[in-house]
Amino acid sequence: MSTHWDHSYDVVSVGSGGGGLVAALAARDAGGTALVLEKRDLLGGSTAMSGGVVWIPNNPLMQDEGVPDSDEAGMQYFEATVGDVGPASTVERRRAFITEGAAMTRFLTGLGVRLVRCPGYSDYYSDQPGGSAEGRSMEPPPYDGKQLGPWLAKVQPGMAAGIGLVVKTNELRDVQYFNRSLRSFLIAARVQARTTIAKVTGRRLLTNGTALVAQMVKAAADRDVELWTGAAFTEFVVEDGRVTGVEVVKDGARLLIEARRGVVVAAGGFAHNKALRERYSGDQKVTGEWSFANPGDTGDAIEAALRLGAATDLLDEAWWLPGPSPLLGVNTLNAARNRPGAIIVDASGSRFVNESNSYVEVGKAMFARDKTARAVPAWVVFDEGYRRRYAHRRSLNVGKIPAEWLAKGLVKKADTLEDLAGICGIDAAGLTAQVKRWNSYAEKGEDPDYGRGRSAYNDCLGDPGYRINPSVGPLTEGPYYAFELFPADVGTCGGLVGDEHGRVLREDGAPIPGLYATGNGTATVTGRHYLGAGASIAYSMVYGYISARHAMASGS
Known part of the structure; x- marks a missing residue:
């Protein structure tokens, strides 16, 4: 008996952060239709709340500016820092991250998403083999939110909103030392001037993760990607052993949504799910009481995938961010x-x-x-x-x-x-x-x-x-x-195990047909280490890109 679908798309992204948005854009670029589901009222997830920095070795911006790097240096850095952490960070997954990361960067810039280098923002293990002292990170320049029109009100405010400055993430390193060096003073003065001019002229300049998400939302809206807020994922729909869609609740109604080519889970981790954290935290015992993660990080999609027999790893790990009360x-x-x-x-x-x-x-x-x-x-x-x-x-x-x-x-x-x-x-x-x-x-x-x-x-x-x-x-x-x-932490970073195509794997290593995953709800390719500013956001985006392209190429 066939399922009666309320809506049908080629690719459905569960989660509206960087991974979900890039997956939808990649599916659309490949000629498919795409839907992004967000259970909260605002788009952007953890990406919007972040610094909006994207860490990719040998990225096109480095190449364009002549900054020395190579794919092999990136692989060497992975080996020296991450080591052997099992299936989350296989050689194949690492290489796919690096090579497809460069392709994804070109793809996004081709859609009009602007990125600039973060010069001097060193790799976090810059002294390790393959590490870069100059840094491999990129971030969005200030972006006028008025270009979004009515979608601006639907984008999650980011960290700059709490600071009160139109400041790029890489500039924050100097702004805090405005009284300690001439260079830092001049950068702080530039940030203050930018902030003042924006207020006087009435521009809604966005920076950090908000600017990154806003640009992708604009690209998605312009390309007829559907963006739903207030749409809570509840379960995967499985037919003949294949994930063919999702069940969601929107405006109190239960809807069945077909995903002809695949579902990409990019719904974050389980930072705010006390039961899961108590169950999986191991020697790093927390219950989420100190977490600054996106409030939507409750692990719903992880639990649903577990019911399908999905393999998991690194569930005790998180993106720790020690801080004061x-x-x-x-x-x-x-x-x-x-x-x-x-x-x-x-x-x-x-x-x-x-x-x-x-x-x-x-x-x-x-x-x-x-x-x-x-x-x-x-x-x-x-x-x-x-x-x-x-x-x-x-x-x-x-x-x-x-x-x-x-x-x-x-x-x-x-x-x-x-x-x-x-x-x-x-x-x-x-x-x-x-x-x-x-x-x-x-x-x-x-x-x-x-x-x-x-x-x-x-x-x-x-x-x-x-x-x-x-x-x-x-x-x-x-x-x-x-x-x-x-x-404290900004999210968990363990969960579903995927392959180099983003497919979610079972315990026996076989893929679950039709199901892909990326981001903080998966066992990340960087293992138990954070390799550079924006490594988690980059991973989510790159594997969103990889997943959607594989789904579109594989057929229904």
């Missing part, structure tokens, strides 16, 4: 670990990680350390010199720690390290010994214990105005300060 509101304290005059310690007062490394790396180190000494939460400790050098809120008030932070105990303060340790519940002898050791090397810009300040990535996020080493400096001047550091 959200009660602080908008602040710059999450950048403290990259700056001289600050260290991260556990309850014994000891350091346990290169604080300036990838945020994912630091988050994982917190969980690992917590097995032997309490490090969830950990503590960030800094001195008076640090306090004077930086703005602690996103403002021009350099050196001012809000009185309410101190009054509420969100930031602790004491005249001596011993007293600070007592307030925080840190071992006093351990903390004073650690700071003494740290200072003995930091005065020379060195960190023999964890190598902080040795890589281009450590440098690119450090203080450009600090002598000797941008990310390494001693804590020598009281009073001293501390705040708790929690292992």
